[in-house]
Amino acid sequence: MLRLExxxxxxxxxxxxxxxxxxxxDGEAVALLGRNGVGKTTTLRTIMGLTPxxxxxxxxANVRLDQIPAYKIxxxxxxxxxxxRRIFSSLNVFDNLCLGLPGTPDAARxxxxxxxxxxxxxxxxxxxxxxxGGEQQMLAxxxxxxxxxxLLLLDEPTEGxxxxxxxxLRNEIRAANKKGISILLVEQNFRIALALCxxxxxxxxxxxxxxxxxxxxxxxxxxxxxxxxxxxx
Amino acid sequence: xxxxxxxxAINGLIWGLIIALIALGLSIIFGLLDIVNVAHGDFFMVGTxxxxxxxxYTGNFWLAFLIVPLIGMxxxxxxxxxxxxxxxxxxxxSIVACFGLSxxxxxxxxxxxxxxxxxxLDPIGITIPLLGLNYQIYRLFAAAVAIAAIVAFFLFLxxxxxxxxxxxxxxxxxxxxxxxxxxxxxxLVTFGLGTSMAMLGGVVAAxxxxxxxxxxxxxxxxxxxxxxxxxxGNLPGTAAAAVLLAFIEGIITSFTEPTxxxxxxxxxxxxxxxxxxxxxxxxxxx
Numbered sequence: 480m481l482r483l484e485x486x487x488x489x490x491x492x493x494x495x496x497x498x499x500x501x502x503x504x505d506g507e508a509v510a511l512l513g514r515n516g517v518g519k520t521t522t523l524r525t526i527m528g529l530t531p532x533x534x535x536x537x538x539x540a541n542v543r544l545d546q547i548p549a550y551k552i553x554x555x556x557x558x559x560x561x562x563x564r565r566i567f568s569s570l571n572v573f574d575n576l577c578l579g580l581p582g583t584p585d586a587a588r589x590x591x592x593x594x595x596x597x598x599x600x601x602x603x604x605x606x607x608x609x610x611x612g613g614e615q616q617m618l619a620x621x622x623x624x625x626x627x628x629x630l631l632l633l634d635e636p637t638e639g640x641x642x643x644x645x646x647x648l649r650n651e652i653r654a655a656n657k658k659g660i661s662i663l664l665v666e667q668n669f670r671i672a673l674a675l676c677x678x679x680x681x682x683x684x685x686x687x688x689x690x691x692x693x694x695x696x697x698x699x700x701x702x703x704x705x706x707x708x709x710x711x712x
Numbered sequence: 713x714x715x716x717x718x719x720x721a722i723n724g725l726i727w728g729l730i731i732a733l734i735a736l737g738l739s740i741i742f743g744l745l746d747i748v749n750v751a752h753g754d755f756f757m758v759g760t761x762x763x764x765x766x767x768x769y770t771g772n773f774w775l776a777f778l779i780v781p782l783i784g785m786x787x788x789x790x791x792x793x794x795x796x797x798x799x800x801x802x803x804x805x806s807i808v809a810c811f812g813l814s815x816x817x818x819x820x821x822x823x824x825x826x827x828x829x830x831x832x833l834d835p836i837g838i839t840i841p842l843l844g845l846n847y848q849i850y851r852l853f854a855a856a857v858a859i860a861a862i863v864a865f866f867l868f869l870x871x872x873x874x875x876x877x878x879x880x881x882x883x884x885x886x887x888x889x890x891x892x893x894x895x896x897x898x899x900l901v902t903f904g905l906g907t908s909m910a911m912l913g914g915v916v917a918a919x920x921x922x923x924x925x926x927x928x929x930x931x932x933x934x935x936x937x938x939x940x941x942x943x944x945g946n947l948p949g950t951a952a953a954a955v956l957l958a959f960i961e962g963i964i965t966s967f968t969e970p971t972x973x974x975x976x977x978x979x980x981x982x983x984x985x986x987x988x989x990x991x992x993x994x995x996x997x998x
Binding site for chain 2: 529622
């Protein structure tokens with residue numbers, strides 16, 4: 480469904496993505512791991528058209544994303560949960576939630592969201608900026624889910640979130656995946672990534688240096704240690 | 713003398729409401745498109761000139777009052793597509809382009825309309841006695857129109873989907889785009905709306921000011937000062953600062969020259985920048 484072929488991207492003169500190849504099939508949950516600054520966030524930004532690629536191709540459902548305006552990408556079925564959540568702090572929760580929809584959603588769709596994120600229902604008229612970090616993260620995910628995406632790109636969704644809420648977020652991401660939404664997860668929390676995803680890419684200095692299944696990584700802890708400097712226990 | 717001060721204060725207040733309308737247009741263009749539109753005052757001027765033109769052909773001020781803001785919307789949209797959009801990622805170029813636009817507007821008006829200031833007759837032509845003077849009802853009408861337009865603008869921003877989109881783009885353009893907001897259309901409408909507000913200000917102000925090609929040069933600094941004193945990006949603050957500034961200038965003008973009044977405004981702005989760089993009406997940022 481999503482295919483990155485030899486993708487390059489620059490920030491000024493620095494060559495951030497140096498030929499990334501990656502693919503995600505329908506319904507798959509894939510993790511993109513790597514140390515800080517290797518280009519994981521840039522990969523997601525480039526997919527969403529926020530950082531223009533300097534070479535290569537991005538294909539989603541037979542559409543070349545690198546050849547259409549950035550604002551048209553979400554409409555094809557891509558949901559993007561950016562790092563740091565980036566909730567619109569001066570908009571209320573309802574406006575944040577429904578922002579990407581052309582009008583107001585029907586009650587059934589709203590109810591489905593509230594079923595998964597009941598805390599948002601209680602805070603509908605509150606300004607986005609007054610929510611806690613975990614609540615903002617739920618809102619950031621919910622505002623994508625309400626648009627019924629085919630693929631969800633998540634950039635470190637558990638970063639800086641209370642441990643109690645991390646489990647909730649993990650369950651909601653898994654629930655979305657069970658419904659058939661593909662996931663591309665950038666995550667520092669290795670265990671969450673392995674728990675949610677069946678396949679893993681590891682990035683180093685702007686290229687994919689390892690590709691394998693989550694099971695392989697579990698069986699070979701030295702891989703994680705070598706590429707990421709983490710120990711799985 | 714005290715009567716004169718009161719009258720000038722009221723005039724200042726009314727002028728301030730018109731400036732607030734124009735400054736809000738400037739502020740949303742700046743907030744959404746990242747463009748310091750130094751031609752904004754000239755759109756106001758074009759509004760007054762078009763009002764004069766419509767009146768000289770039809771004799772009907774109210775027709776001008778209806779169509780000039782519409783022309784403003786179209787003109788703004790055309791300028792966004794032809795001038796602003798081709799250089800959208802270069803703030804430095806956009807200032808040069810807007811400055812060029814400002815010269816083109818001024819010189820086009822000078823070449824066609826002429827350099828001599830002209831006056832428009834009071835369209836209502838009724839006065840009421842106020843503190844022993846005859847006060848034009850039209851000025852009160854102008855204030856009411858400015859207030860209505862400002863209220864309508866805020867209702868549009870807060871009560872419509874498109875307005876919510878505009879607020880979202882103003883706060884975080886990237887995330888708004890990633891959520892699929894039609895940024896192209898939002899920028900187009902914002903520039904059109906901002907220009908239309910300046911030109912509506914122009915029609916409304918035309919009967920209480922002289923109409924000439926340099927009019928924008930007088931209005932633009934006041935708008936910028938309102939945006940700065942009100943707090944960059946703070947729309948209600950901008951409106952309040954515009955009213956306050958024009959009101960103060962109005963009072964000061966009764967004692968001294970308009971130039972001195974402007975100097976005092978600039979001093980006020982400098983003091984505000986020193987003491988509260990975020991503007992006097994800045995809210996706590998979250």
